Amino acid sequence: MSEKLKNKLIYFISLAIMIVVLYGIAYMSFMRKVDVNVMENAKFEYSGENGNATLTVTMDDSSEINQRTAAFLETVEFEASPNTELSNGDVVHVTATYDEATAEEYNFNPTHLSEDIKVSGLPDQYSSLKQIDKSYLSNILEAADQYIDDHATEIYRTEVGGSSERISLDKSRVVYSAFMKSKNSENSDRVIRIYQLTYTAGETQTELYYLVCVPEINDSDDVAEQDIYGLKAYLTDDEKNNRQYAEYVQRLYQEQYTIEEITK
Structure with missing residues (x-):
């Protein structure tokens, strides 16, 4: 075989090898279907309590994960x-569904599109006030109390109004606290506190x-601070004068809750 022919043969063999390598790279990068385990990237979160959760x-x-997988x-x-x-x-x-066009664009083959999940870890409600751990109740x-401190000015502007810029909460006194056990499993148990608030705004x-409600009382022992809310307590003159705070709460909530006063 002549040297010239030999060189041509080496050239074409090298070229063929390069083409095969480039094709392999292209196939691996752009053409080969890549499996994506969908459930592997799923996050499962429960809301609610045992017997009434979602x-x-x-x-x-x-x-x-890489950008292409994240986009899919x-x-x-x-x-x-x-x-x-x-x-x-x-x-x-x-079960999971996905955009087929996006999967095709990225040459993804989605797998594990369904899974059975056994529910666990849901908190239980307490049957009565005496079951609640003292440290949890204290929290x-x-x-x-912290809700009152954090929202003092907002409470005044919402419930009283006025344009004074000088608003001060002079006194905050707890007059009643209670654990309210829901009679309906769809509602969470809660703790309420009634405060007597004294404000000074300008010269007035x-x-x-004011009533503050802490919901979702259960044996997780977590305080759902983000769900705490408050509302003005519209006591009658007799209820105020005779300090009938328990009667006020019974009047409002006895049909929905079993109410136990907290005497701490």
């Missing part, structure tokens, strides 16, 4: 069934009664 399934955005996973939607009145031990079937009451002094 499940929310979302993508875990804290996972370390943003198209995924989950459905859980059943998803009402869940209790510990229930089995929920979760609840402190959270209610004002007194009002």
